[in-house]
Amino acid sequence: MNDDRPVLLETRGTCMHLTLNRPKALNALSHTMVRLLDEALARAEQDEAIASVLLSGAGDRGLCAGGDIRALHDDARASGRASLEFWRDEYRLNARIARFPKPYVALMDGIVMGGGVGVSAHAGIRVVTERSRVAMPETAIGFVPDVGGTRLLAAAPGELGTHLALTGRSVGAADAILCGLADHHVPGRLLPALTEALGTPTAPAGPGASVADIVQGFATDPPAGELGAQRDWIDDCYAADTVEDIIRKLRASGVPAARTVADELLTKSPLALKVTLAAVRRAARLASLEAVLDQEFRVSSRAFEHPDFVEGVRARIIDKDNAPQWKPGSLAEVDEQEVARFFAPLGPGEQELALAPGPADTSARDGQDEHGGQGG
Numbered sequence: 031m032n033d034d035r036p037v038l039l040e041t042r043g044t045c046m047h048l049t050l051n052r053p054k055a056l057n058a059l060s061h062t063m064v065r066l067l068d069e070a071l072a073r074a075e076q077d078e079a080i081a082s083v084l085l086s087g088a089g090d091r092g093l094c095a096g097g098d099i100r101a102l103h104d105d106a107r108a109s110g111r112a113s114l115e116f117w118r119d120e121y122r123l124n125a126r127i128a129r130f131p132k133p134y135v136a137l138m139d140g141i142v143m144g145g146g147v148g149v150s151a152h153a154g155i156r157v158v159t160e161r162s163r164v165a166m167p168e169t170a171i172g173f174v175p176d177v178g179g180t181r182l183l184a185a186a187p188g189e190l191g192t193h194l195a196l197t198g199r200s201v202g203a204a205d206a207i208l209c210g211l212a213d214h215h216v217p218g219r220l221l222p223a224l225t226e227a228l229g230t231p232t233a234p235a236g237p238g239a240s241v242a243d244i245v246q247g248f249a250t251d252p253p254a255g256e257l258g259a260q261r262d263w264i265d266d267c268y269a270a271d272t273v274e275d276i277i278r279k280l281r282a283s284g285v286p287a288a289r290t291v292a293d294e295l296l297t298k299s300p301l302a303l304k305v306t307l308a309a310v311r312r313a314a315r316l317a318s319l320e321a322v323l324d325q326e327f328r329v330s331s332r333a334f335e336h337p338d339f340v341e342g343v344r345a346r347i348i349d350k351d352n353a354p355q356w357k358p359g360s361l362a363e364v365d366e367q368e369v370a371r372f373f374a375p376l377g378p379g380e381q382e383l384a385l386a387p388g389p390a391d392t393s394a395r396d397g398q399d400e401h402g403g404q405g406g
Contacts, residue, residue, distance in 0.1 A: 042229025053089025096144025148177025167198035172338030189268035204255030
């Protein structure tokens, strides 16, 4: 009998195994799923019998394709507010995962996009496979990277994060590790054995082995990536101050792949591109993940109100005509004051996320790295 619960919870030994269980929807996150994950982690944090947490996705296509885009689209069309409450709880969950005091292992197998990145890439131990495709593809639907993604991308080497944020391109295992979105590559065929070993931590790594030791025992070198060989033109072109200048440099670089990217960027929402560039650059200057999530909540709230989001989802996901009519239709028409408005404090009747301490608080944890060396 199939279990239709959206999140499955099983305790194996001292490991709490959480499984996102909407395989037909590629495990897209609903508000209920976010709440169930948060409740489970709160319980695991307090339960002395739980030593670690493992996150995986049901089915064979991926961990999670992100939030339930159709539900968000319908809410935006109806001028609803349910999506804002979803993001409020989702971003709080992202922060909880990043600060979770016990080993949290995320199996980032297959497709991992948007909200899927949020529940995995903030984990302490992040595992990708040869099937992994990791992306923050929001600019294609008139939206902006969120779930702490702007912090993750801002921390990537050179301008690789800016490249991925603006293009929304997906990366495989090697490039995910290079960009600081993952830690280890484990062949997909070994995931069942890894899962079993995490539930019985005395084998195969031996008595007293840590969760990190167990995962490392299954890790292998990933298939070769692509971004390392492209660093020269990516770092040069994306260092420009504006999206227009980035595109000009891409076209003038003399590199065919760069010219292809320039053409690709011109298919994205002009407003989303400009807000995304500003969001990543601002995230690099913020002291903590919580501060970034506060910023992203403001940006998401504004993007939700803008017609580009509904139009982008219609064109890319619902009608699939891939012919969105963006407003404004060109980068030159984007008002910089409109870009700035995305980052302004929320207005009367709106509630800030308010995860970060006040600006005067420079506590030590603000500068801590959520996953072993990738500071913001």
